[in-house]
Amino acid sequence: MPQLDATHSFHIFQLAPIALWIEDWSEIGHLFEQWRAQGITDLREFLSEDLQHVRQCVEKIRILDVNQATLTLFEARDLAHLIAHLPDIFRDEMYNLQIDGLVAVWNGELQFASEQVNYSITGKRIDIQLRGQILPDAEHDLSRILVTTEDITAYQNARRQEFKNRALAEGRFIYSPAALWVEDFSEIKHKLDHLRKIGIEDLRTFLDVHPEFIRDSIASIRVLDVNQKTLDLFLAPNRHALLENIDKVLGGPEMLNSFREQLMELWEGNLFHQREVVNYALDGSERHVLLQFSIFPSYEHDWSMVQLAMTDITARKKAESYLEYLGKHDVLTKLYNRAFFHEELKRLARQKIFPVSMIYLDLNALKGVNDEFGHDAGDDVLRRTGEIVKQVVNPPYSGSRIGGDEFIVLLPHADQSTTVKLIITLKELFHLDNQYHAGLPISVAIGTATSEPYESLEDVLKRADDQMYVEKKRFYAKKVLFSNH
Incomplete structure (x- = not known):
């Protein structure tokens, strides 16, 4: 196989679509020797205690060459322009993120990688995936290290947005003014599908003959999560106490009749419905709630993610009962x-x-x-x-x-x-x-x-x-x- 000559290697380096740096870390190698002589054994702890030590290492890096992709990424006219603005490029949280690469080299590893934050010369934040490779014949003095800096800003922005959206969704769930339950109804779907498979067409008649099917269905529901409003509504000190006493919450003939009708809704394909039901707090007091049932999008095929939103209408029902009483x-x-x-x-x-x-x-x-x-x-x-x-x-x-x-x-x-x-x-x-x-x-x-x-x-x-x-x-x-x- 023909070998690439220096000219071809230079062209490949310059035309590579990813930012490439050739760096000299030999001064860092000398610094490491001094620290070892001082008795430093745990570099990570040493660097984490004082980020000035990280800054000291970074300042000893000498840039030998960069390719055009690097200049473009960091908005530099040429290598001299880039080097003159290194303090603007490497700053702030970058020093914390540099520790992994330094520790890898300290431990004698030939490769290292980390996610870091750099800045362009004009101040634009750039999230990068940094990878380093100590080149052959430089293992002992660290005089030539190839570093790639891949721009992953779009990816990281998407991750940050996803995290923000998740935090927002979790916040809405936790602090919602309605009592929210997330439940797994997949076993109920399996039971209803089985009834269809064996030829049952009239579920209402089937439930009249087999009322135990209703209790079995309720027992097969798996509660995945509840929010704080749910605990408040049912006077539960914590999630564990609520789930341990779920029979008390859902007890009573009213619940059986209500769940029977809910099974009928699901049998008819109504995956989003609402009804008024009666539950009970852990102290035995009655709770009238407006229950809104919805199967999460993308879970219509197995019902494994269901949300029940409960609005407390106990006061309203009492007022209605009193008005009805006054009317008679x-x-x-x-x-x-x-x-x-x-x-x-x-x-x-x-x-x-x-x-x-x-x-x-x-x-x-x-x-x-x-x-x-x-x-x-x-x-x-x-x-x-x-x-x-x-x-x-x-x-x-x-x-x-x-x-x-x-x-x-x-x-x-x-x-x-x-x-x-x-x-x-x-x-x-x-x-x-x-x-x-x-x-x-x-x-x-x-x-x-x-x-x-x-x-x-x-x-x-x-x-x-x-x-x-x-x-x-x-x-x-x-x-x-x-x-x-």
């Missing part, structure tokens, strides 16, 4: 209100419930109590009446306050004899209550009616109302009689 209940007596009573009448009429009985109660002389003792005393009488009525009504029966001092006990499927027994119980309870409140006894007029075939419930209500008024007239007639005497 009387706040003072805790009985149902007039709106509920009329809706219940319509429901019983639509369903043709028979018989239906009603007990109509009206407090006697409540206005007199308000006038003589004040409205707080009147409210107390109403509250006591509500408590008594609640003691005799259990579903499907209901008690409602339909006016200021008027109450109805609605009794579906109750005949007249059942109604009479309830009235007797009511009167006994009023009598007992009055013994404890002798200074402010309750007087009540009671009317009752039981539906006849084909009679409207409005007519039944009117008959009970009429009977109540008969009793009320008797009360006031007696009152007038006693006042005359």
Whole structure:
């Protein structure tokens, strides 16, 4: 094979597309000898303790030659221009990064490599991959070393951007105001795929017959990570405590029903869906959450990376429940209100419930109590009446306050004899209550009616109302009689 002559070698050196340096490190070799004579054995520790020692080494490097790619990379006109600006090229964090190459040479290695930062003469930062090779016949005096400096700025910028993006993504995950879970659903996909393979077409029917499939699916979920908001939401001191008690968090029949519907969503191919679910904190308190399920992009094929975002809607659900309660209940007596009573009448009429009985109660002389003792005393009488009525009504029966001092006990499927027994119980309870409140006894007029075939419930209500008024007239007639005497 023909040998390259000096001219060809020179041309190859000059035309190489990568920056090449020929450097003389012999003065560094002499410096190493001095340090060894001083007892230095661990060069890395020695250099790391004082970067001035690194600077001392770099300043002893003598540049013998560079190629055109080097001049272009560092924006130098020629070798003299480059050498004049070496302090501008080799600075700042470069000294820390130079330690690996110096240690390799100290240890007698013929090659070294490191990633470093240099600067062009105009101040442009350049990330480089530096590689050095001690040339033949220079192993003992380090007088000729070939150094390559490959520009990897674009690569390093991409790495830095990737790191920044990753840190940003992790920060968004950790500090998100929503509780976030990252989970592996791959085993669930495998289970559903198997059902299709064996010919199952109707998953809902299959789950009716095999409810254990739901529990098995929940058990196969693998939690990969949770954020701080998740720990806060479920009152977990740390991730380990949460995962150790995951059954408590996901427990309850509500979760089984919710996950059943989630399986149906996945079966239908809905990889992004949301629903309201009920979970539990580690202290047993209820958590209503809006769960948003999404499979990460590029994981649609195996569901091995799934995100569940949970927004705590417990306060909202409590507010909704309270508003619903207010819509159907009387706040003072805790009985149902007039709106509920009329809706219940319509429901019983639509369903043709028979018989239906009603007990109509009206407090006697409540206005007199308000006038003589004040409205707080009147409210107390109403509250006591509500408590008594609640003691005799259990579903499907209901008690409602339909006016200021008027109450109805609605009794579906109750005949007249059942109604009479309830009235007797009511009167006994009023009598007992009055013994404890002798200074402010309750007087009540009671009317009752039981539906006849084909009679409207409005007519039944009117008959009970009429009977109540008969009793009320008797009360006031007696009152007038006693006042005359």
